[in-house]
Structures are given as structure tokens and as C-alpha cells.
Amino acid sequence: AAEKVELKDRIRRLLKERNAVLVAHYYVDADLQDLAEETGGCVSDSLEMARFGRDHPAQTLVVAGVRFMGESAKILSPEKTILMPDLDATCSLDLGCPIDEFAAFADQHPDRTVVVYANTSAAVKARADWMVTSSIGLDIVKHLHEQGKKILWAPDRHLGAYIQKQTGADMLLWQGSCLVHDEFKGVELDLLKAEYPDAKVLVHPESPAGVVAQADVVGSTTQLINAAVNLPATTFIVATDNGILHKMRQAAPGKHFIEAPTAGNSATCKSCAHCPWMAMNGLKNLAEVLESGANEVHVDPEIGRQAKRAIDRMLDFAA
Ligand code: 13P
Numbered sequence: 001a002a003e004k005v006e007l008k009d010r011i012r013r014l015l016k017e018r019n020a021v022l023v024a025h026y027y028v029d030a031d032l033q034d035l036a037e038e039t040g041g042c043v044s045d046s047l048e049m050a051r052f053g054r055d056h057p058a059q060t061l062v063v064a065g066v067r068f069m070g071e072s073a074k075i076l077s078p079e080k081t082i083l084m085p086d087l088d089a090t091c092s093l094d095l096g097c098p099i100d101e102f103a104a105f106a107d108q109h110p111d112r113t114v115v116v117y118a119n120t121s122a123a124v125k126a127r128a129d130w131m132v133t134s135s136i137g138l139d140i141v142k143h144l145h146e147q148g149k150k151i152l153w154a155p156d157r158h159l160g161a162y163i164q165k166q167t168g169a170d171m172l173l174w175q176g177s178c179l180v181h182d183e184f185k186g187v188e189l190d191l192l193k194a195e196y197p198d199a200k201v202l203v204h205p206e207s208p209a210g211v212v213a214q215a216d217v218v219g220s221t222t223q224l225i226n227a228a229v230n231l232p233a234t235t236f237i238v239a240t241d242n243g244i245l246h247k248m249r250q251a252a253p254g255k256h257f258i259e260a261p262t263a264g265n266s267a268t269c270k271s272c273a274h275c276p277w278m279a280m281n282g283l284k285n286l287a288e289v290l291e292s293g294a295n296e297v298h299v300d301p302e303i304g305r306q307a308k309r310a311i312d313r314m315l316d317f318a319a
């Protein structure tokens with residue numbers, strides 16, 4: 001505990017000295033989320049992280065999240081220094097969508113508007129017409145569909161299928177998935193709901209269709225937290241990374257949050273509902289990068305310029 005206090009003090013001091021701001025995702029360690037808020041940074045979903053980093057005047061952004069979040073920050077603000085506690089913090093969606101295969105797929109379908117999820121490399125974004133996050137993907141695809149556009153979607157197949165079902169758009173889907181959300185189980189969720197008949201079910205759309213179908217609210221991390229605060233219920237079953245429970249409990253004190261069931265006893269994962277890459281962000285490596293300036297995120301400037309068009313389209317649409 002003493003070590004924690006000391007590390008937090010060091011981080012506060014270093015953020016000031018470096019004129020740096022901490023931008024954290026809701027899935028990272030609770031201490032990092034609290035520090036980000038307390039020091040004038042932000043803790044939010046991936047859309048707000050991108051917008052906050054772009055608009056904040058600090059010259060150095062420290063992104064506590066996963067690689068694509070650091071890259072998006074760099075793409076939007078090439079003149080800023082972007083640091084991350086661990087540059088190896090990646091994402092199964094990003095890993096499952098390598099640029100060469102993705103470019104070949106897109107080349108085979110030149111008649112389709114290419115829409116990619118934020119959880120991709122800078123190179124994949126550079127090959128896309130639009131980048132979207134979970135909070136706004138549905139609205140953007142709806143808009144494109146109304147314009148008569150056919151869509152090529154990558155990489156998350158569950159989010160793609162959900163959007164396709166909601167909008168009726170013609171969507172060709174890349175078959176990627178998030179290793180955390182893919183573990184939520186529809187049958188077990190159904191059983192849990194029977195135990196808590198008054199509970200509302202909050203689901204991130206990276207979850208399988210059988211789980212999404214049982215949701216009272218489907219949305220991004222910020223949208224799910226807002227639902228936890230605003231819905232007139234006292235018990236919630238939550239199907240997303242369990243890092244989110246920290247903010248839900250803070251924002252809706254007195255309410256009761258239960259993790260949705262996963263194949264938690266399988267050999268493939270110990271704590272299925274927590275992202276192993278988000279978990280690579282800690283107080284210690286955060287303090288170290290602030291001290292040394294190591295772990296700077298770099299994006300090839302030409303790729304960055306092309307990727308920025310796809311991100312800017314989303315941000316302009318959201319504005
Ligand atoms: P949100 O955009 O809902 O924050 O989710 C992004 C994500 O998958 C982080 O892992």
C-alpha cells in the first residue's frame with residue numbers, strides 16, 4: 001500500500017513536470033482511471049479518448065489502454081508526444097486483421113465502402129473510407145445504407161452482425177473477434193437472468209449474438225455506464241470487460257452489478273472477462289515511462305495522414 005501511494009505521488013509530480021495528460025480507458029486498472037480523472041485527464045470510451053487527446057493542449061499524452069488507442073492519438077495529433085506504459089498492449093481484433101490480407105480483401109470488393117472499427121492498426125485505417133467506434137458505428141452505417149452504399153466491414157464479426165441486423169445494410173463481414181467478449185455465453189446468461197428477474201442486462205456489442213439478443217441496452221463502454229446510472233433498476237448484469245465495474249460502482253452507488261457468465265472454467269482463460277492487454281497498464285510502468293520518456297508511439301507519417309481521413313470522417317459525423 002505504501003508503495004502504491006508513493007507511485008501515485010510520483011506520477012502526479014511527473015505529469016506536471018512533463019506537462020503531460022493521462023488518457024485512460026474504462027478497462028484499465030482502477031488506480032489509473034482515478035488518477036486520470038483526478039489530474040485533469042480523462043477516463044472514457046475509445047471515441048472520447050480520441051477526441052479528448054486531439055483537443056487537449058498538453059504536448060504529451062500518456063495513453064493507458066491498448067496500442068490502437070495510442071496510434072489513434074498520434075494520428076490525430078502528429079505533433080504531440082504519445083507515450084504508453086507498455087507498447088506490446090495489443091488487441092485480438094487488431095492482431096486478427098493484418099494489413100496485407102485486409103488490403104487484398106478490400107481490393108476484391110471495390111464497389112463497397114470500407115468501414116473499419118477503431119480496434120485496428122494505422123495501416124488498416126489508412127486503407128478504409130471510414131473508421132468507427134462502438135458508440136457510433138450503428139449511426140454511421142445507417143447513414144451510409146440510406147445513401148445506398150454497400151459496406152465492407154472489419155474486423156469484429158459480432159459488432160458487424162449486430163449493426164447489419166439493426167440497419168438492414170448490405171455488409172460483407174471480416175471474421176474477427178474480441179477474445180474477451182467472445183467468451184460471454186448466451187445459455188448461461190439466460191439462466192442467470194432467471195435468478196435475477198428484475199436485473200437489466202447491459203451488453204457491449206462485441207459479444208456474440210445470443211448474448212446481445214438478451215440485452216436491455218447494447219452500447220459502448222460510456223453508453224453502458226450511462227445506462228447503469230439512468231435506468232430505474234437496482235441490479236444489472238454486465239457483459240463487457242470487468243474493468244468497467246469500477247466506474248459503474250462509482251457512478252451509480254447503491255446499485256448492484258453482476259458479471260455476465262463466461263466459460264470461466266475453460267483452459268483458454270483464467271479471468272475471461274478481463275482483457276490481458278489492458279491489464280498490461282500499471283502504476284509502475286506508467287511512472288517509468290513518464291520518468292524516462294520511453295515507449296513513444298510512432299506512426300509512419302504518410303500512413304498516419306491517410307488514416308486520419310477515416311477518423312476525421314467519424315469525428316465530423318459525431319460533431
Ligand atoms: P469502447 O469504444 O466501447 O470503449 O470499446 C472499445 C474497446 O473494445 C476497448 O477494448
Ligand code: SF4
Pocket residue numbers: 027066090091092093119178179180181206241275276277278
Ligand atoms: Fe481488444 Fe477485446 Fe481487449 Fe478491447 S477488450 S482491447 S476489443 S481484446
